[in-house]
Amino acid sequence: MSVTTEIMLESINPATGEIVGSVPITPTAAIAGIVEKARTAQKSWNALGLEGRHALMQPIANRLAEEAPKIGKLITAEMGKSTPEAQGEASYTADKFATELEDAAAAFAPEIIEDENVKSTLYRDPLGVSAAITPWNFPELMPQQCILPSLVAGNTVVFKPSEDTPLTGQAYADVLNEFLPEGVLQVVHGADDQGKKLVASDINLVTFVGSRDVGAKILTACAPELKRVILELGGKDALIVLADADIEAAASFAVQNSFRNSGQVCVSTERVYVDEKIADEFEELVIAKTKEWKQGDPTDETVKVGPMVHSTQRDLVLEQLNGAIEDGAQLRCGGGTHDNYIEPTVLTNCTHDMRIMHDETFGPICCIQRFSGDDEAIALANETPYGLGGAVFGKTEHAIKVARQLTPGMVGINKACGGAQGTPWVGACQSGYGYHSGRDGHRQFTQVRMVSVPKQIVKPKY
Numbered sequence: 001m002s003v004t005t006e007i008m009l010e011s012i013n014p015a016t017g018e019i020v021g022s023v024p025i026t027p028t029a030a031i032a033g034i035v036e037k038a039r040t041a042q043k044s045w046n047a048l049g050l051e052g053r054h055a056l057m058q059p060i061a062n063r064l065a066e067e068a069p070k071i072g073k074l075i076t077a078e079m080g081k082s083t084p085e086a087q088g089e090a091s092y093t094a095d096k097f098a099t100e101l102e103d104a105a106a107a108f109a110p111e112i113i114e115d116e117n118v119k120s121t122l123y124r125d126p127l128g129v130s131a132a133i134t135p136w137n138f139p140e141l142m143p144q145q146c147i148l149p150s151l152v153a154g155n156t157v158v159f160k161p162s163e164d165t166p167l168t169g170q171a172y173a174d175v176l177n178e179f180l181p182e183g184v185l186q187v188v189h190g191a192d193d194q195g196k197k198l199v200a201s202d203i204n205l206v207t208f209v210g211s212r213d214v215g216a217k218i219l220t221a222c223a224p225e226l227k228r229v230i231l232e233l234g235g236k237d238a239l240i241v242l243a244d245a246d247i248e249a250a251a252s253f254a255v256q257n258s259f260r261n262s263g264q265v266c267v268s269t270e271r272v273y274v275d276e277k278i279a280d281e282f283e284e285l286v287i288a289k290t291k292e293w294k295q296g297d298p299t300d301e302t303v304k305v306g307p308m309v310h311s312t313q314r315d316l317v318l319e320q321l322n323g324a325i326e327d328g329a330q331l332r333c334g335g336g337t338h339d340n341y342i343e344p345t346v347l348t349n350c351t352h353d354m355r356i357m358h359d360e361t362f363g364p365i366c367c368i369q370r371f372s373g374d375d376e377a378i379a380l381a382n383e384t385p386y387g388l389g390g391a392v393f394g395k396t397e398h399a400i401k402v403a404r405q406l407t408p409g410m411v412g413i414n415k416a417c418g419g420a421q422g423t424p425w426v427g428a429c430q431s432g433y434g435y436h437s438g439r440d441g442h443r444q445f446t447q448v449r450m451v452s453v454p455k456q457i458v459k460p461k462y
């Protein structure tokens with residue numbers, strides 16, 4: 001008889017400091033065996049065929065919808081997301097399961113391309129075993145982005161949720177595992193040691209959502225064996241408010257997109273550039289709207305901003321905030337802090353000499369800088385190694401003209417950066433290496449292979 005003592009990973013509520021629950025940490029020595037089990041399971045999972053997998057996964061969307069209220073509560077408890085936003089994430093994830101399942105299945109169907117001489121069929125085969133390594137800020141939606149298309153493609157998945165939100169990750173996997181055969185989706189719990197071991201194990205694809213720095217480490221670790229990677233990384237999104245913008249709408253957007261989820265969103269507005277002609281009015285509106293944002297206990301349904309995920313993240317944000325003020329930014333409202341909370345804060349007179357205008361902040365700070373002329377706005381917005389999302393507010397044609405000169409993968413005109421159903425979620429520059437969703441995003445979970453047959457015997461031309 002062997003006796004093992006499990007070491008537990010505790011999930012701490014950032015609003016109260018209480019333990020939400022705990023999961024056993026996966027010993028790094030166990031990871032090779034977990035991956036081997038996934039490889040064995042992959043054979044029969046692939047043998048089900050695309051239609052078989054699609055049929056088996058279809059009922060999952062309804063079960064996720066049934067579990068959404070519970071999972072939403074868990075999200076709030078584990079990382080402090082306000083109740084409306086956490087419930088929104090859980091029900092959106094369930095809805096999205098249904099649409100992404102259809103999109104992925106369509107993307108993986110064989111494709112025929114022919115000319116007068118040759119008929120070629122493109123097959124999209126699974127890669128094998130994939131690792132899904134995910135962050136805490138959207139602890140249900142981000143795992144789904146990495147897991148769902150991989151499973152539909154015929155890969156099996158070893159999933160490592162963030163060490164800050166293990167219970168939400170486990171709850172999501174538990175719903176899927178009510179339907180999936182044994183070994184098709186397994187969960188590994190832990191932090192970077194478990195992540196590194198998983199990346200180094202016998203896997204074929206790493207799908208990662210997280211910071212740029214960890215993404216770069218994963219890319220390096222995958223290089224020797226040319227393992228496939230899909231990396232969705234951080235951002236430093238700009239909002240440009242042109243002189244002909246609807247100022248009220250632009251100010252509402254600036255506030256909403258700077259403070260939702262306490263600014264802990266990869267596509268948060270991290271920098272606002274406003275035309276000097278309308279800057280006074282815009283700034284006053286932003287300040288007035290910010291004061292309406294109620295902060296506090298995230299289980300209170302009327303609260304819009306909860307705490308930061310933990311004290312480390314709070315300290316990083318405060319360091320940038322204080323540095324900006326020392327460097328000449330004007331604190332126009334907010335700036336207070338207690339426990340893990342940082343008040344929604346507005347800074348004006350920001351410049352690119354400040355760290356807060358370059359590094360990802362990931363906190364509830366709205367940083368405003370004025371510009372003179374579109375060319376200056378474009379140059380400022382593009383002065384970043386990141387390229388995830390962005391927004392331009394102005395008359396549509398004018399705003400599109402500006403948007404086409406920006407470097408991010410996704411730009412919204414008078415709206416947030418997300419696109420229509422079926423479009424990719426794509427980071428450019430150092431915000432992404434590969435991408436998710438849409439036909440081409442889903443296809444990155446597969447290897448294309450082609451078989452060509454002659455339609456007629458053609459004599460070689462030379």
Ligand code: NAD
Pocket residue numbers: 133134135136137138142160161162163190191192194195196199209210211212214215217218232233234235265266267360362388425427431
């Ligand atoms: P993080 O990079 O610190 O951690 C992400 C995951 O990687 C965690 O599960 C962590 O345990 C694991 N990990 C850490 N070191 C590792 C290593 N060396 N090898 C393998 N795995 C390792 O990110 P975070 O703090 O959890 O999340 C915040 C970041 O995620 C922000 O930068 C944010 O912009 C980004 N993000 C991006 C998107 C997007 O769509 N582009 C979406 C959400 C979040």
